[in-house]
Amino acid sequence: MSQDGSGSDSEGGVADDTFGGTGNGSGGSGSASCGNGVVDDGEECDDGAESAACNADCTTSMCGDEVVNATAGEACDDGGETATCNADCTAASCGDGVVNAAAGEECDERGPTARCDDDCTAVACGDGNSNAAAGEECDDGQETATCDVDCTLAACGDGTFNMSAGEECDDMGKSAACDSDCTSVTCGDGVVNMAAGEACDDMGESAACNVDCTISACGDGVFNMSAGEECDTVGNSMTCDVDCTFVVCGDGWVNPIAGELCDDMNLAGETCQSLGLLGGVLACDAGCMFDTSGCFFCGNGVIEIGESCDGADLGGETCQSLGFDDGMLACSPACGFDVSGCGGGCNFAAASIDADSTADAPNLMQTRMAIAWDGMSLWTSSGGGGGGVRLVEHDDVTGVALMDYMPGLDLRAVFTQGDGIPPLHARAFNNPTIQVQMAPGVFMNDVTLVGGNLDSQASVAWHAGDGRFIAHNNGVIDRWDPMGSYTDSVTLLGYGIGNENLYPQNRGVAFGQGCYLTIDDGLLSSWDPMGNRVDTIVLNQAIPGDFNQNFSLSFARGRVWHGTDPTFHGYDVFGTAP
Numbered sequence: 001m002s003q004d005g006s007g008s009d010s011e012g013g014v015a016d017d018t019f020g021g022t023g024n025g026s027g028g029s030g031s032a033s034c035g036n037g038v039v040d041d042g043e044e045c046d047d048g049a050e051s052a053a054c055n056a057d058c059t060t061s062m063c064g065d066e067v068v069n070a071t072a073g074e075a076c077d078d079g080g081e082t083a084t085c086n087a088d089c090t091a092a093s094c095g096d097g098v099v100n101a102a103a104g105e106e107c108d109e110r111g112p113t114a115r116c117d118d119d120c121t122a123v124a125c126g127d128g129n130s131n132a133a134a135g136e137e138c139d140d141g142q143e144t145a146t147c148d149v150d151c152t153l154a155a156c157g158d159g160t161f162n163m164s165a166g167e168e169c170d171d172m173g174k175s176a177a178c179d180s181d182c183t184s185v186t187c188g189d190g191v192v193n194m195a196a197g198e199a200c201d202d203m204g205e206s207a208a209c210n211v212d213c214t215i216s217a218c219g220d221g222v223f224n225m226s227a228g229e230e231c232d233t234v235g236n237s238m239t240c241d242v243d244c245t246f247v248v249c250g251d252g253w254v255n256p257i258a259g260e261l262c263d264d265m266n267l268a269g270e271t272c273q274s275l276g277l278l279g280g281v282l283a284c285d286a287g288c289m290f291d292t293s294g295c296f297f298c299g300n301g302v303i304e305i306g307e308s309c310d311g312a313d314l315g316g317e318t319c320q321s322l323g324f325d326d327g328m329l330a331c332s333p334a335c336g337f338d339v340s341g342c343g344g345g346c347n348f349a350a351a352s353i354d355a356d357s358t359a360d361a362p363n364l365m366q367t368r369m370a371i372a373w374d375g376m377s378l379w380t381s382s383g384g385g386g387g388g389v390r391l392v393e394h395d396d397v398t399g400v401a402l403m404d405y406m407p408g409l410d411l412r413a414v415f416t417q418g419d420g421i422p423p424l425h426a427r428a429f430n431n432p433t434i435q436v437q438m439a440p441g442v443f444m445n446d447v448t449l450v451g452g453n454l455d456s457q458a459s460v461a462w463h464a465g466d467g468r469f470i471a472h473n474n475g476v477i478d479r480w481d482p483m484g485s486y487t488d489s490v491t492l493l494g495y496g497i498g499n500e501n502l503y504p505q506n507r508g509v510a511f512g513q514g515c516y517l518t519i520d521d522g523l524l525s526s527w528d529p530m531g532n533r534v535d536t537i538v539l540n541q542a543i544p545g546d547f548n549q550n551f552s553l554s555f556a557r558g559r560v561w562h563g564t565d566p567t568f569h570g571y572d573v574f575g576t577a578p
Contacts, residue, residue, distance in 0.1 A: 034058035063089035094120040125151040156182035187213040218244040249288040260288040265444075271436075272296065273447045273483045280304075281423060281436065298335035307335035308418045308464055319345070322513065322576075336418065336467035339514035339529075346515040346526040346534035349575035355541045356577075357559055357570035359399035361392040368548040368563030370413045370459055371570075373556040375420040377402070380568055381411040383429060383551075391441055396557060399568075405441030413459035417467075419512070419556060430456035434469065434484075451486030452478035458507040459553070465514050465529075472509035474501055477516055477531070490531045492516070498523065505550040512555035513574045519553040521545055524560060524573065541569045 033040045034057060037048035045054035052072045055061050061072040064087070066079040076085035081102045084092050092103040095118070097110040107116035112131045117123055123134040128141035130151070138147035145164045148154050154165040157180070159172040169178035178184065179191040188211070190203040200209035209215065210222040218227075219242065221234040231240035239246060241253040247260075254260050254268045262268055262284035272280040272295035280295035296304050301311040309315055309331035319327040319342035327342035339345060359371065359378050366384030373379075378394040391405040391414070410429040416422065424437040425446065432454055436446040449460070449469060458471045468487065469480040475495030479487050500506060500520045510517040515534065516527040522542025526534045542549050542562055552563035558577030559570035570577075 063087075094118075125149075156180075187211075218242075249286070254288075261290050263288050265438075267444075269445065271446045276483075281438070296335065298333070303335075308337050308421070310335050332465065332467050336464045337514075339465045342514060345513050345574075346528050348524075348526065348535045348537040348573045350537065352538035352540055353571050353573060355539070355569035355571050357399060357557070357572075359394045359401070359561075359568040359570070360566050361394070361401055361563075361568065362566040363389045363401070363404045364392055364566070365389055368552045368565060368568065369411050370415060370461075370552055370554040371556050371561045371563065371568050372414040372416050372424055372554065373420050374416050374422040374424050376422070378556060379414050379424055380563065381414045381426070383411045386410045386428075393440060399570075403440065407441045407443055409435070409443065412457060413461065415461050415554070417462045418464045419558065425462070427458075427460040434460065447482070447484040449480045449484045449486070452480060452489070454478065455507050457504060459509060459551075461509055461511050461555070463511050465511075470509060470511060470516070472507055472516075472518065474506045477509060490516070490527075490529070492518070492527050492531050492533070494533050500525075504547065505553075508551065508553040510553050510555040510560065512558075512560065513576070517553065517555060517560060519550060519562065521550065522562075524571075537571075537573055539569070539571055 034043055034046055035048060037046055039046045043058040044060045046058045047054040050056040050069060050071050053061050055067045055069050057067060059065065059067060061069045063074060063077060064079055066077055068074050068077045074089035075091040077089045078085040081087040081100055083102045086092050086098045086100050088098060090096060090098060092100045094105060094108060095110055097108055099105050099108045105120040106122045108120045109116040112118040112133045114134045115123055117129040117131050119129055121127060123131050125136060125139060126141060128139055130136050130139040136151040137153045139151045140147040143149040143162055143164050146154050148160040148162050150160055152158060152160065154162045156167060156170060157172055159170055161167055161170045167182040168184045170182050171178040174180045174193045174195045176196045179193050181191055183189060185193050185196040187198060187201060188203055190201055192198050192201045198213040199215045201213050202209040205211040205224055205226045207226045210224050212222055214220060214222060216224045216227040218229060218232060219234055221232055223229055223232045229244040230246045232244050233240040236242050236255045236257045238258050241247055241255050243253050245251060247255050247258040249260060250264055252264045252266050254263045254266050264284060267282055267284060270282060272282045277292060277295040277297060283291040283294055285291040296307055298307060298310060301313055303310050303313050303315050311331060314329055314331060317329060319329045322339065330338040330341055332338040359380055361380040364380060364382040365388040366382055369381040369383050371378060371380045373396060376396065378396045378399065380392045380394065382390050386408050389404040389406055390409055390411055391407050392401050393403045394401055409426060411426055412429055413427045415425050426435045426443055433448040434446050435443040437443050453473050454471050455473045458473060460469055460471050463470050467482055471478050475492045477490040479489060481487050498520050505520050508519060518525050521544040522539045524537050524539055528534050539562065543564060546564060548564050549562040554561045560573050561568050561570045
């Protein structure tokens with residue numbers, strides 16, 4: 001075998017490392033001819049160089065053979081998965097879609113997914129890696145001021161308690177234990193929590209809110225100075241009035257528990273009659289006790305205010321002085337004249353008569369009602385509403401209007417308990433309570449008529465003989481005692497002639513000369529105590545069909561009256577008027 005000048009073996013070849021052959025068979029086929037493009041003994045392949053199918057050492061290319069074959073697309077080949085090389089001979093990299101446990105990967109889905117984070121770890125809230133694909137809004141590894149422990153953004157009302165965000169609680173809104181601002185419920189914190197039973201919360205007592213977070217109201221039992229309360233004992237007590245002021249006699253509030261029966265003008269609904277007395281004006285003294293000096297004490301034999309007589313004292317009156325023809329006058333148990341023993345008193349002086357007295361009331365509003373005489377003045381009235389002028393005082397002789405009053409009552413009657421005997425009484429529309437005038441134009445409740453058939457539109461008058469309140473309803477006279485209790489009725493026999501049973505004349509009545517009096521379009525009828533029609537008389541100034549006139553029948557100052565607009569007319573039908 002010849003050698004060239006370099007000492008090379010011209011047949012056996014050179015010891016060439018290009019294909020990895022070493023001449024001793026390690027790391028390849030061991031063939032010195034690997035790379036000549038001919039598969040020789042010991043070679044698995046020989047493509048003349050590295051190819052996708054053949055390694056440079058003439059072994060068949062296969063991932064995992066520990067021979068890196070770039071032509072075959074291998075980036076590495078460590079004979080299996082290593083920290084740097086995947087099992088598919090690609091370089092290990094999180095996000096390459098190949099799970100490499102040797103590189104510490106738990107998953108690899110080429111980015112964040114619902115199962116895998118972008119750092120190739122399995123999704124877990126609290127791992128510090130926010131994964132929106134997994135529904136995480138944040139992930140700070142633990143609860144923080146901005147991130148809840150369930151990896152949602154911290155927000156009061158989200159239902160997740162986050163102490164780091166300053167929350168004391170979080171019940172997704174108000175609850176019995178938690179306010180809407182995620183603080184624990186505390187009355188006085190300025191947050192109204194109705195679920196916790198708070199009606200208000202003004203961070204303490206205010207004019208509208210109590211210190212216990214209830215709405216301030218006098219009588220609730222919670223003292224609230226800001227609301228102007230001096231005390232609050234849930235109603236009257238020994239020291240506190242029902243209006244939450246201290247008990248003071250003279251403050252206008254009646255406090256029975258503190259021993260008050262009345263207070264100033266407040267008589268607690270009591271009257272002389274309710275106290276068992278005949279009538280009169282009840283008052284209150286400086287010690288908040290009833291002052292009955294203005295009440296009538298019927299039965300003591302002395303004629304007092306409101307009494308026509310008392311026992312044997314008839315005040316010098318007789319049947320004749322009262323206009324009857326004859327008979328024996330007596331005094332009733334109610335201290336009114338008992339004319340049942342008198343005779344001939346219900347006959348009129350003539351068949352027709354002109355008015356001899358007038359009273360002009362141009363300022364009275366709407367429908368004319370009754371007229372009355374209290375011994376000092378004539379009083380005209382009107383109804384149809386409570387506003388405006390409803391009461392006028394007149395000179396009792398000339399009838400000239402002296403003063404207009406606005407009592408705030410929709411009147412149906414004014415009357416006295418005996419012609420010319422003060423005080424003035426009144427009945428308002430649809431009201432069973434009779435009121436008494438305390439000062440001109442000022443009325444207060446006196447007695448309530450209970451039972452009977454009191455029409456809402458009916459006038460009420462006083463039966464001076466029997467001491468009874470009387471009212472008319474379509475031919476029947478109902479009667480009540482001075483205490484307001486219904487006693488009996490009188491049927492007007494033969495009532496209903498002409499237009500008698502039409503409204504409004506069928507609800508009006510007056511009492512004079514011991515007789516019941518009714519009107520029908522200017523025709524006046526008198527009725528005896530038994531309900532028999534005794535006489536009729538034509539009132540010449542009456543206008544047939546006039547609504548005012550049929551509403552306003554009255555007996556005052558010894559005369560029968562009716563009202564037109566603007567004038568009331570008075571007639572001396574019995575011939576006995578002053």
